[in-house]
Amino acid sequence: MMLIHCPYCDEKRPEIEFAYAGEAHIVRPNAAEQQAMDDVEWSKFMFIRDNKRGEHCERWWHANGCNMYFNAVRNTVTDKFIKSYKIGQKRPSAAQIQKWKDQANG
Amino acid sequence: MSSDIVFDQAVEIPDILKSGDVVTTLVGERTRLSLRVKAADRIAVAKALGITLPAKIGKTNTKAGIMIACLGPDEWFIVGEKAKYSNLYNKALKLSSKYVMSVTDVSFRNVAVELTGPKVAEIVNVGCPLDLSLAAFPVGKCTRTVYEAAPIILHRLSEDSFAMECWRSYAPYMVGLMTAHVQGQRV
Numbered sequence: 001m002m003l004i005h006c007p008y009c010d011e012k013r014p015e016i017e018f019a020y021a022g023e024a025h026i027v028r029p030n031a032a033e034q035q036a037m038d039d040v041e042w043s044k045f046m047f048i049r050d051n052k053r054g055e056h057c058e059r060w061w062h063a064n065g066c067n068m069y070f071n072a073v074r075n076t077v078t079d080k081f082i083k084s085y086k087i088g089q090k091r092p093s094a095a096q097i098q099k100w101k102d103q104a105n106g
Numbered sequence: 107m108s109s110d111i112v113f114d115q116a117v118e119i120p121d122i123l124k125s126g127d128v129v130t131t132l133v134g135e136r137t138r139l140s141l142r143v144k145a146a147d148r149i150a151v152a153k154a155l156g157i158t159l160p161a162k163i164g165k166t167n168t169k170a171g172i173m174i175a176c177l178g179p180d181e182w183f184i185v186g187e188k189a190k191y192s193n194l195y196n197k198a199l200k201l202s203s204k205y206v207m208s209v210t211d212v213s214f215r216n217v218a219v220e221l222t223g224p225k226v227a228e229i230v231n232v233g234c235p236l237d238l239s240l241a242a243f244p245v246g247k248c249t250r251t252v253y254e255a256a257p258i259i260l261h262r263l264s265e266d267s268f269a270m271e272c273w274r275s276y277a278p279y280m281v282g283l284m285t286a287h288v289q290g291q292r293v
């Protein structure tokens with residue numbers, strides 16, 4: 001079982017306490033924008049994702065813990081979590097992710 | 107509510123769990139409140155209620171028979187003897203018109219068992235994957251976690267005792283897993 005770092009609990013906790021919640025940083029259109037969108041645009045927002053191979057920013061929910069959603073960068077090839085960060089923090093740049101990896105490797 | 111009415115928690119603790127390395131007891135009826143308060147209002151609300159709301163997730167404050175645990179950034183779980191509560195609940199209800207907060211009486215949603223004995227971590231770890239060493243899970247720590255597939259709230263009462271509570275309908279499942287483990291050990 002993997003241990004996942006929750007940025008709110010500030011602890012590494014067992015994987016089974018968490019639920020995956022899809023790609024992160026997808027901004028929901030506001031009501032006016034939704035009105036202006038046609039079905040194709042709406043379906044893109046709803047269903048079309050990058051499905052990235054490699055370092056992926058994604059949402060996680062600490063369902064059986066602090067009950068908070070947070071974001072994490074995870075490598076979808078190796079399943080390695082690079083960093084978890086709180087909701088509201090911007091999508092990390094490639095340079096930032098590299099820095100986190102360097103820090104983790106000491 | 108009349109204090110004469112005893113609520114049947116409808117949970118049986120089998121004899122095999124009542125003796126041995128770890129002794130399991132069913133905790134009697136308790137009052138439980140779920141309190142949600144924005145972090146910014148934590149201190150003001152605590153002051154108005156005359157209680158301490160720990161700021162850090164996992165921390166608890168136990169005073170005068172009332173245990174208050176911080177389960178999330180804006181969530182507290184309050185549990186204790188039922189006589190002491192109606193006041194607290196009513197005060198919190200009144201306050202909720204002034205702050206962005208909510209208080210919910212969840213007394214009958216949960217049942218709790220207390221486990222005591224030198225091998226207590228072992229029986230908790232049957233269903234809960236947390237590190238229960240004293241360094242990682244010190245006395246007083248309380249968190250929501252899992253016992254196999256059932257969500258539980260786990261609270262370390264002392265070095266060798268835990269309180270574990272789950273939704274009432276999950277209790278036969280939780281107690282059943284503990285029983286199967288102890289039966290397996292004594293074959």
Ligand SMILES: [Zn+2]
Pocket residue numbers: 006007008009010062065066067068
């Ligand atoms: Zn958490």
